[in-house]
Amino acid sequence: MALIVHKYGGTSMGSTERIKNVALRVAKWHDAGYQIVVVPSAMSGETNRLLGMAKELMAQPDPREMDMLASTGEQVSVALLAMALKAIGKDAVSYAGWQVAIKTDSAFTKARIQSIDDAKVRNDLDAGRIVIITGFQGVDADGNIATLGRGGSDTSAVAVAVAMKAEECLIFTDVDGVYTTDPRVVTDARRLKTVTFEEMLEMASLGSKVLQIRSVEFAGNYKMPTRVLSSMTDPMLPLEIEARSGTLISFEEDTNMEHAAITGIAFNRDEAKITVLGVPDRPGIAYQILGPVADANIEVDMIIQNQSVAGKTDFTFTVARGEYQRSMEVLNGSVKEHIGAGSIAGDAKVSKVSVVGVGMRSHVGIASQMFRTLSEEGINILMISTSEIKISVLIDEKYMELAVRALHKAFELESA
Amino acid sequence: MALIVHKYGGTSMGSTERIKNVALRVAKWHDAGYQIVVVPSAMSGETNRLLGMAKELMAQPDPREMDMLASTGEQVSVALLAMALKAIGKDAVSYAGWQVAIKTDSAFTKARIQSIDDAKVRNDLDAGRIVIITGFQGVDADGNIATLGRGGSDTSAVAVAVAMKAEECLIFTDVDGVYTTDPRVVTDARRLKTVTFEEMLEMASLGSKVLQIRSVEFAGNYKMPTRVLSSMTDPMLPLEIEARSGTLISFEEDTNMEHAAITGIAFNRDEAKITVLGVPDRPGIAYQILGPVADANIEVDMIIQNQSVAGKTDFTFTVARGEYQRSMEVLNGSVKEHIGAGSIAGDAKVSKVSVVGVGMRSHVGIASQMFRTLSEEGINILMISTSEIKISVLIDEKYMELAVRALHKAFELESA
Numbered sequence: 001m002a003l004i005v006h007k008y009g010g011t012s013m014g015s016t017e018r019i020k021n022v023a024l025r026v027a028k029w030h031d032a033g034y035q036i037v038v039v040p041s042a043m044s045g046e047t048n049r050l051l052g053m054a055k056e057l058m059a060q061p062d063p064r065e066m067d068m069l070a071s072t073g074e075q076v077s078v079a080l081l082a083m084a085l086k087a088i089g090k091d092a093v094s095y096a097g098w099q100v101a102i103k104t105d106s107a108f109t110k111a112r113i114q115s116i117d118d119a120k121v122r123n124d125l126d127a128g129r130i131v132i133i134t135g136f137q138g139v140d141a142d143g144n145i146a147t148l149g150r151g152g153s154d155t156s157a158v159a160v161a162v163a164m165k166a167e168e169c170l171i172f173t174d175v176d177g178v179y180t181t182d183p184r185v186v187t188d189a190r191r192l193k194t195v196t197f198e199e200m201l202e203m204a205s206l207g208s209k210v211l212q213i214r215s216v217e218f219a220g221n222y223k224m225p226t227r228v229l230s231s232m233t234d235p236m237l238p239l240e241i242e243a244r245s246g247t248l249i250s251f252e253e254d255t256n257m258e259h260a261a262i263t264g265i266a267f268n269r270d271e272a273k274i275t276v277l278g279v280p281d282r283p284g285i286a287y288q289i290l291g292p293v294a295d296a297n298i299e300v301d302m303i304i305q306n307q308s309v310a311g312k313t314d315f316t317f318t319v320a321r322g323e324y325q326r327s328m329e330v331l332n333g334s335v336k337e338h339i340g341a342g343s344i345a346g347d348a349k350v351s352k353v354s355v356v357g358v359g360m361r362s363h364v365g366i367a368s369q370m371f372r373t374l375s376e377e378g379i380n381i382l383m384i385s386t387s388e389i390k391i392s393v394l395i396d397e398k399y400m401e402l403a404v405r406a407l408h409k410a411f412e413l414e415s416a
Numbered sequence: 417m418a419l420i421v422h423k424y425g426g427t428s429m430g431s432t433e434r435i436k437n438v439a440l441r442v443a444k445w446h447d448a449g450y451q452i453v454v455v456p457s458a459m460s461g462e463t464n465r466l467l468g469m470a471k472e473l474m475a476q477p478d479p480r481e482m483d484m485l486a487s488t489g490e491q492v493s494v495a496l497l498a499m500a501l502k503a504i505g506k507d508a509v510s511y512a513g514w515q516v517a518i519k520t521d522s523a524f525t526k527a528r529i530q531s532i533d534d535a536k537v538r539n540d541l542d543a544g545r546i547v548i549i550t551g552f553q554g555v556d557a558d559g560n561i562a563t564l565g566r567g568g569s570d571t572s573a574v575a576v577a578v579a580m581k582a583e584e585c586l587i588f589t590d591v592d593g594v595y596t597t598d599p600r601v602v603t604d605a606r607r608l609k610t611v612t613f614e615e616m617l618e619m620a621s622l623g624s625k626v627l628q629i630r631s632v633e634f635a636g637n638y639k640m641p642t643r644v645l646s647s648m649t650d651p652m653l654p655l656e657i658e659a660r661s662g663t664l665i666s667f668e669e670d671t672n673m674e675h676a677a678i679t680g681i682a683f684n685r686d687e688a689k690i691t692v693l694g695v696p697d698r699p700g701i702a703y704q705i706l707g708p709v710a711d712a713n714i715e716v717d718m719i720i721q722n723q724s725v726a727g728k729t730d731f732t733f734t735v736a737r738g739e740y741q742r743s744m745e746v747l748n749g750s751v752k753e754h755i756g757a758g759s760i761a762g763d764a765k766v767s768k769v770s771v772v773g774v775g776m777r778s779h780v781g782i783a784s785q786m787f788r789t790l791s792e793e794g795i796n797i798l799m800i801s802t803s804e805i806k807i808s809v810l811i812d813e814k815y816m817e818l819a820v821r822a823l824h825k826a827f828e829l830e831s832a
Contacts, residue, residue, distance in 0.1 A: 017473040050492065055431040057499040068510050069495035072488035079485035083473040094484050099559050143515050
């Protein structure tokens with residue numbers, strides 16, 4: 001009997017009424033003959049409620065205790081969902097991560113799954129039960145609860161699917177799939193029927209926050225077919241339709257020669273750019289600039305260093321806008337003097353726009369088409385960075401929506 | 417180094433502000449050189465919130481899943497308290513019941529503790545840590561979470577104290593001890609400095625709801641000195657005073673010959689009385705009446721059957737008032753006809769008043785003094801039942817407060 005893993009997000013689990021809908025949907029799949037494992041998130045708002053209390057007690061809550069606290073949110077969800085299933089006549093059993101031996105390392109609040117023991121779950125499934133497992137958490141070698149970080153339930157679901165050799169992992173969420181770009185910016189953005197996991201990685205990391213990026217990596221590493229689909233449809237929607245809805249993350253490049261070069265336009269509005277001017281061009285200078293920034297736990301995104309002129313160069317990088325002030329303080333504090341830089345300049349009102357697609361590997365001219373389109377709209381490019389399947393540009397924040405719309409049209413993403 | 421177990425109730429843990437106070441109090445004891453294990457309840461309201469959601473999904477929530485759900489309340493508490501202690505510079509670590517191997521049977525929602533493995537906790541204590549353990553819950557042989565029922569955190573605390581061979585178990589609660597009777601009824605009710613565990617058992621089961629009755633049994637069986645004291649005092653109250661405050665449940669009868677015969681007056685307002693009239697006096701009749709009542713999960717308290725007259729007798733018992741209607745239905749439904757009883761009479765407005773004291777073993781005349789006092793007040797006694805250390809009477813509800821006040825005065829309980 002084919003095994004399917006269902007994952008439901010916090011909004012889908014947001015109230016007892018919604019949990020009843022989840023139960024109806026799960027029961028429908030079970031009635032159709034599938035073995036089902038469900039991985040639900042905490043009810044929406046719950047994790048924030050718990051974190052709020054923690055912060056009232058400790059400005060930086062202790063990570064081990066934070067995991068002890070936060071993991072309760074998912075435990076509440078699994079128990080309630082088991083009750084909702086039993087109430088409609090389905091045999092169901094819930095487990096916390098430690099009960100089915102989801103083993104993790106001890107990196108509290110950002111742990112990684114090391115192994116899952118499938119024996120217990122397999123027994124329940126063979127006995128006809130629906131098994132519900134807490135997302136987001138596992139247990140370390142010393143028996144401490146460790147959580148996987150925000151959005152970790154996606155990763156749990158994919159990891160459980162891999163461990164159980166599931167046929168497919170269905171991520172039910174409050175959007176109905178992955179789009180060519182954000183439909184709130186481009187009204188004729190098109191839902192993608194499939195997307196490669198590499199494209200999904202770039203889309204996820206570039207701000208299309210449909211799936212936690214680690215779950216996509218996990219799906220990619222183990223080639224687990226993973227589908228993003230809506231939990232907001234009628235739970236009695238015929239299974240034949242539901243099973244083909246949403247967006248499938250696939251592991252084979254489309255062999256169709258006519259495949260569009262570009263799959264989607266990703267963007268991130270809230271970036272900030274910092275330039276260290278007049279830096280002596282000598283070995284180790286990049287580390288001397290970014291080391292203190294990394295030490296302050298600030299994540300750096302794009303990094304550019306240009307050809308030096310007369311032994312001096314300019315060094316530019318971007319950070320999330322919320323980290324801009326702190327980054328400037330770090331640089332002005334000691335770094336500037338230490339490295340003998342001329343000055344520090346910054347701009348906290350920039351955005352990143354990226355075109356993404358595995359097709360660009362075999363299509364020349366994507367970059368020039370992108371730059372021409374932006375140029376025709378009078379948009380100045382502040383920074384450029386590329387990978388094999390994406391090109392990102394940094395632009396003035398005020399042009400972001402214009403850029404996304406123009407690129408979406410230029411690459412004809414509105415038509416299938 | 418002496419080990420003390422602290423237990424804090426839901427009201428004491430009711431907000432992050434109150435949790436900070438608990439942390440200050442615990443830290444004070446730790447600073448004084450004690451090893452401390454803390455067993456907190458769920459934040460007040462939390463268990464009801466969880467139960468409310470469960471009932472929206474299932475009228476009779478599945479017991480295993482109910483325990484999975486309800487146990488999260490205490491897990492939240494232990495994590496928050498660990499943070500509050502760390503925030504004031506104390507090393508602390510929290511554990512769920514399963515993490516320190518509090519093993520229970522599998523009677524979900526009313527499990528009993530079978531064993532506690534103290535190794536892990538001992539290691540932490542020896543390393544100078546304050547250990548915080550979830551009350552109310554343990555884990556069964558199959559790794560399922562099982563809870564001990566309402567008020568189970570008291571039992572957890574005493575059980576942990578026994579397993580750890582603690583010097584004393586301190587139950588911090590929102591009252592400051594055990595009184596000769598309810599101070600809301602008798603204004604000069606006096607706090608008892610000590611009470612024997614047998615008296616406490618009678619007081620607890622008779623409605624002085626200070627401690628879960630099972631925790632008192634546990635303390636009694638293992639002779640664990642257990643003190644009930646207030647968590648509402650200033651947390652910085654000098655430890656010498658706090659350590660002697662409240663009421664100590666002791667295990668030695670006071671050898672003082674002048675010990676008062678009576679320790680306290682307990683009462684239960686919400687009783688109901690049911691009489692089956694004209695019952696044929698033959699073997700098995702009591703079972704034929706009470707069997708169906710027990711089968712309906714109705715708890716019976718007092719039972720009286722009088723001498724028969726002409727082969728017929730009257731059979732009377734009491735139930736909690738909330739069960740009165742259902743009890744009458746059970747009896748009128750099939751029992752009455754089946755046993756050939758004359759009729760069923762009932763009174764849902766009766767109360768039980770009891771005098772309790774180990775001293776009555778050696779003092780004659782307690783019963784007659786009690787009956788005389790009630791008679792002088794013109795209070796009619798409907799039923800009488802006695803044990804070695806208590807005498808209970810059932811009276812009309814409207815006389816309950818009068819009876820309690822008169823008995824409190826007659827036995828001179830206001831003076832030490």
